[in-house]
Amino acid sequence: MKIQRGIACLFFITGMVACSPFSAHYSLVDQSLAAHDQIGADAIIQKEEGRYGKNNRLLYLMDRGMTLSLSGRHKESNAMLEQANRVADGLYTESLTKHGLSLLTSDTALPYTGEDFEQVMIHLIMALNYAQLGEIDEALVECRRLDTTLNRINDADQDKKNGYKEDAFARYFSGILYEARGGREGLNNAFISYRKGYEIYQDWEKTYGTPIPAMIAADLLRTSEALQMREEHEAYQKLFPTTRWSRIADQKSKAEVIVISMNGKSPYKENVYLDLVVNQNAVNTILATSHWEANVGSGEAVFSTLGQMVRVAFPRYVPQKSNTRHLLISLSGLKPFYGQSFLVHDITAIAKRSLDDRIVRISARAIARAALKAAAVRKASKKADSEISGGGGILLGKIAEAAVALTESADNRSWRTLPDQIHLSRMVVPPGTYKVSGQFIGQSGNKTIDTLLPREVTLKAGEKRFIVTRTVY
Amino acid sequence: MKKQTMLLLLGCLMISGCATRVVERLDTAETVDLSTRWNDTDSRVVASEMVKEALARPWVDQFQQKKGKPPMVIIGTVLNKTHDHIPTETFTKDLERELFNSGRVTFVASKSERDEIREERADQQENASKDTVNQNRNETGANYMLKGVINSFEEQVDKKSYKYFQVTLEMIDMEKNTKVWFGDKKIKKLMTKKKFGF
Numbered sequence: 001m002k003i004q005r006g007i008a009c010l011f012f013i014t015g016m017v018a019c020s021p022f023s024a025h026y027s028l029v030d031q032s033l034a035a036h037d038q039i040g041a042d043a044i045i046q047k048e049e050g051r052y053g054k055n056n057r058l059l060y061l062m063d064r065g066m067t068l069s070l071s072g073r074h075k076e077s078n079a080m081l082e083q084a085n086r087v088a089d090g091l092y093t094e095s096l097t098k099h100g101l102s103l104l105t106s107d108t109a110l111p112y113t114g115e116d117f118e119q120v121m122i123h124l125i126m127a128l129n130y131a132q133l134g135e136i137d138e139a140l141v142e143c144r145r146l147d148t149t150l151n152r153i154n155d156a157d158q159d160k161k162n163g164y165k166e167d168a169f170a171r172y173f174s175g176i177l178y179e180a181r182g183g184r185e186g187l188n189n190a191f192i193s194y195r196k197g198y199e200i201y202q203d204w205e206k207t208y209g210t211p212i213p214a215m216i217a218a219d220l221l222r223t224s225e226a227l228q229m230r231e232e233h234e235a236y237q238k239l240f241p242t243t244r245w246s247r248i249a250d251q252k253s254k255a256e257v258i259v260i261s262m263n264g265k266s267p268y269k270e271n272v273y274l275d276l277v278v279n280q281n282a283v284n285t286i287l288a289t290s291h292w293e294a295n296v297g298s299g300e301a302v303f304s305t306l307g308q309m310v311r312v313a314f315p316r317y318v319p320q321k322s323n324t325r326h327l328l329i330s331l332s333g334l335k336p337f338y339g340q341s342f343l344v345h346d347i348t349a350i351a352k353r354s355l356d357d358r359i360v361r362i363s364a365r366a367i368a369r370a371a372l373k374a375a376a377v378r379k380a381s382k383k384a385d386s387e388i389s390g391g392g393g394i395l396l397g398k399i400a401e402a403a404v405a406l407t408e409s410a411d412n413r414s415w416r417t418l419p420d421q422i423h424l425s426r427m428v429v430p431p432g433t434y435k436v437s438g439q440f441i442g443q444s445g446n447k448t449i450d451t452l453l454p455r456e457v458t459l460k461a462g463e464k465r466f467i468v469t470r471t472v473y
Numbered sequence: 474m475k476k477q478t479m480l481l482l483l484g485c486l487m488i489s490g491c492a493t494r495v496v497e498r499l500d501t502a503e504t505v506d507l508s509t510r511w512n513d514t515d516s517r518v519v520a521s522e523m524v525k526e527a528l529a530r531p532w533v534d535q536f537q538q539k540k541g542k543p544p545m546v547i548i549g550t551v552l553n554k555t556h557d558h559i560p561t562e563t564f565t566k567d568l569e570r571e572l573f574n575s576g577r578v579t580f581v582a583s584k585s586e587r588d589e590i591r592e593e594r595a596d597q598q599e600n601a602s603k604d605t606v607n608q609n610r611n612e613t614g615a616n617y618m619l620k621g622v623i624n625s626f627e628e629q630v631d632k633k634s635y636k637y638f639q640v641t642l643e644m645i646d647m648e649k650n651t652k653v654w655f656g657d658k659k660i661k662k663l664m665t666k667k668k669f670g671f
Contacts, residue, residue: 147558155508183585184550185561192558199556227552 022051023268026416029067030265034472036453042067045417055111058087059413062118065125066417070470074129081126085145088114088122107365107411116153117350118415120167123149127177128260131466136180143174143193163357168204169345169422172197175219176258176426180464184227187248191223208349213342215426218245246428255459257427257436259329259452261341262470264322264420267348269315269355269412276310276367310370314363315410317352322420323473324440324448329425333434341423348420366410419470433458440471448473509627509636509662511559519640519658520567524575527619527644532653533577536616545613546578546644549620555638559623568619568642581615617653618645632666 025048032041045063052060061084068077091113114122123146130139146167154165175193178186194216201212217240224233226248327341355362438452450471457465499505504514536544548569551561565583572578582590597606621642628635637659644654 144558151508151510188550188553188561189558192553192556196556229552229554232554 038070168200262419265320266418313410341425345422524571547615555625
């Protein structure tokens with residue numbers, strides 16, 4: 001009975017570490033997207049639903065939401081993303097649970113809660129879906145939810161100096177939707193969103209190297225003038241003296257085509273291993289304090305030349321940078337119009353920075369967890385040794401130690417169907433029927449093998465038409 | 474050492490068992506300040522106080538004496554010049570309710586409401602019976618328009634966040650373009666963030 005208990009204890013400890021989440025299907029999804037087979041990409045995700053499992057439910061819903069959206073099944077995509085939002089919201093309110101359990105198990109054994117920017121992306125993709133359906137009021141509901149989510153992130157992370165606290169593109173895109181809604185209140189909210197977007201882009205330029213999109217100057221001048229905000233309008237005129245812009249009254253007889261291009265593949269996370277010799281006594285003392293996370297991360301007393309070796313795994317983003325520099329768009333009608341897309345959202349840069357901001361906290365938890373597991377293995381091993389004769393206990397203990405070290409894994413989960421970057425183009429044209437097509441241009445100025453598949457659109461005066469495209473290159 | 478480890482493990486398990494959701498219904502008049510942002514209490518209190526102030530001025534009685542009927546008011550735009558999205562429609566509805574409940578003024582429908590009604594009336598001209606159809610060009614014009622601006626200023630230093638709102642409203646005589654009342658209301662909010670361990 002005692003022997004069984006000792007062995008069971010060792011197996012329980014090795015069982016604490018969870019396997020890394022599967023990711024093989026993502027290369028198949030990328031292949032389908034490269035061939036413009038969005039329906040095929042969606043079918044791959046759907047087929048894998050069971051393998052995502054309960055703890056990765058949010059990932060499944062987000063991945064499915066994305067591939068359904070790319071397949072043109074916007075309503076189904078929104079139903080999926082609405083579920084994702086509920087799951088993320090539910091998990092957010094249970095954050096204390098996460099902290100507690102993550103010390104006993106691996107982070108991958110816990111439900112995936114999503115990065116802050118991924119939670120914002122849920123609402124952004126939903127807003128894009130509604131915009132493509134022409135349901136502007138519904139898209140604006142997502143803008144208001146975006147606002148609430150960003151306010152929550154901002155309030156929670158006030159201590160961070162450069163972390164992801166705001167989203168310039170989410171604000172800017174909200175501005176476009178509010179302007180599309182029209183009316184004085186819509187215009188007022190559009191101005192608030194454009195101004196917020198502009199202010200955040202100033203930060204993003206420094207933090208992520210994302211340039212401020214040139215078109216935002218015209219948006220600020222146009223909306224501040226229409227709202228008769230003299231003081232603000234004059235300030236923007238001084239700030240953007242060479243910007244060409246047209247009054248809203250002059251645009252009423254025109255239509256607008258807004259092309260959003262999702263380029264490349266989002267970064268994925270991999271393990272970085274570190275073998276540390278830790279002083280078990282120091283770790284235990286620190287763990288008993290209220291600020292253990294900061295202390296484990298920085299406390300030199302924890303690391304010692306004398307102590308127990310533990311293997312710790314940390315997550316690290318591996319970028320999959322897009323080769324696309326921009327998209328050249330042409331509208332062929334009675335008169336041709338040409339446009340070019342600009343970078344508005346660098347997901348890779350944001351993801352990397354978000355992880356960097358949290359790495360001390362993640363590392364502290366990983367070290368604490370590894371130390372706890374090592375202590376438990378040592379204790380169980382001693383117990384098994386006293387109960388099993390002929391050195392069997394020692395052998396079992398060594399196997400358990402090796403198993404803990406070999407299977408140590410960081411939380412490598414992320415929303416893999418997101419792109420590397422988002423680009424946007426706005427073209428104001430006379431109403432009429434146009435054939436919209438485009439060519440993706442690579443970093444060296446050459447044409448890539450991907451194009452915006454041609455489509456015909458008929459535009460009415462005052463209408464804003466949203467087109468979303470995806471290239472994995 | 475053993476005791477500390479066990480306590481920690483127990484603590485983790487206890488925390489994991491405690492996470493539940495509780496939904497409480499609150500009195501709508503209760504003030505709930507979770508941040509320094511504009512909220513429902515600000516909207517309600519500012520509307521109530523400013524309408525009281527506006528009606529205490531002589532323009533209402535002067536109109537009543539001269540025309541023998543209460544003035545007809547229309548709510549115009551309350552421009553949001555702050556850095557946050559504010560549901561200004563909720564605020565203008567609060568203003569409308571306060572003015573209406575005072576019983577001293579009457580209202581005409583706002584621009585967006587009028588557009589919808591005109592569309593319905595146009596439909597009536599085609600489809601409603603002669604007995605029930607409402608006639609075009611018989612609308613009542615407003616005597617005064619209430620409009621305003623919400624401004625804000627904010628500052629954040631360390632764990633303190635300070636926000637200042639200024640709501641300015643004015644009542645404009647629609648015939649003479651003169652302002653018969655001008656009022657403002659200021660709100661200051663300070664939030665101090667406390668840091669907890671674990």
